[in-house]
Amino acid sequence: MGKPMKATVVSLHRAPSDIDRLSDEALVAACAVGEPLALGALFDRFHPRLYRFVSRMIGASAPDVDDLVQATFFEVWRSAARFRGQSAPLTWMFGIAANLTRHHIRSEQRRAAAVLAVAERPSPPSPDISEAAAHRQAVERMAAAMEELPHHLKTAFVLCDLEGIRGVEAARALDVRPGTFWRRLHEARKALRATFEKETP
């Protein structure tokens, strides 16, 4: 067979099976010994959470969310044997996704684009806008402020405040000391508040 020139992959029906009843840790262990069904089960179980995390990390409008989510699961597959259970599998996966998004942002110089986006953000709201419009604009300001955050601060904020991961566990997943994590989280909140309140009319 010659070198593949084109591939079409279609995945269709899936029904619950025994592997879907395994614990998260057991699925990771199964991945470690090369069981592709376990990877599929992990994907089914955690894809929405990881997708949301990555989307929040690089922006909802970014076109690369799919690629990063796939890369995250691929790294989970490759690194499963190194999982030591020091944090929940999902938190561990968040840590992998955070690392991949950091590399992605660096390579794509996304921060520069973010600065540009901030510069082009909508003008401040008029005083007599409706409550719904005010909320929408607050969210837009928050999005802009989030994009300005350095990656390590944003990771701490998203993990803790948006994904509800406990600080100690998040610190383990990111391979930093708890004190470092708390400091990052505090700095993230301070920076966001500063940006957010500065923009408030």
Place this chain on the structure above:
Amino acid sequence: MSRLTCPGSESLSRAFSEGPSSDLTNHLTTCTRCAEEWRSLESLAATARSLPWKIPSPSDTESVRASLLSSARFARATPRVGARRFFRPVAVAAGLAACVAVGIGIRGLGSRDVEANRATVQPSPGARFEHSTWFGKDRQSDEVVRLSDGRLRIEVKKLQPTERFRVVAGDAEVEVRGTAFEVTALADHLEHVQVEHGLVEVRVRGAPPVLLAGGQSWNAAVAAISALSAPPAAERILPANGESPAVLPLPEPDRAVPLRRIRTVSAVPKVSVEAPEAEAAPAEPAHQPPEASTLPKLNTGPAEQAFALGWSALRGGRAAEAAEAFHRAAGLTDSPIAEDANYWEAVSLARAGEASHAEQTLRAFIERYPHSPRAAAARAALEAYTRAALKNSN
């Protein structure tokens, strides 16, 4: 309760994540400045949580999943603990490259029937499978359906010499040459193949390939039992009632040789026989039992005679009769062929369709001869029965 002084901003921030202590809760009711900062933290988190995030479409999700699993097959899960971190980005990049290579042209389908280039796939409800097609140079193509669970009915149009169509389930695959057939898998194991018309080749790792024609079928449990006999490649048990684990072994393409049916004697290694040389044996037509004159002339002894009768019956497709004969031979515990007879009894029972009896006999065989060269294969057959039982219970 001691009166709490205002905590620092960082402490308040940490307490906001971990939950406030009772002292802090009381403090927040009395300290305006801290309460305001607390509310500010709450507002910040609430606003951030309302940030929009991209919701993936089902078809995109399916595409990512399929691409991920395809690329995972190219890269083993890396258990190299302590590998230098330097290599991680390189490996990730390689993986991503594989993902991209596989993912080109990804598309999602929502219909139950897949009209592929040359095949129509009709899955049973809940079947788990992926379908991919590779196109190479010179009109080469390889269409693969990876079946994890469930049943598929597949109809494939006549293929050109450069075209392939395969169904892969675990470490087994079914290759098609233009046919209609049904294939079933359970927990990533090939379980059953039923051919309606045309030709299908079943290949299971560690076993010779099996060619099925229209009306014939292959079953993992029966195959496991028959495989444990491991007679020489051309000396497989003939099918009974169309249910055949080894209808006709197909030689490897690069070692294609005319099939030569060697004589019964070659499958009875522990019996002292006066047998002609296998090379001198005339070729027998497939699916035909050996002539009576070709049966081995055994040394005297009731066990050997019973064994020979059992083998003759099995070759003639009379599995129940064979089982009885082998049972008699196995019961003569002083006989040196009791072990083989016990094993062949299980095979005969399986071929007679007496699954539960065959299973019991296999268990007895393993218990009685735990160190037999056939014990591992017998255990494999038992596992196949267990899987089949699980399937039936589900």
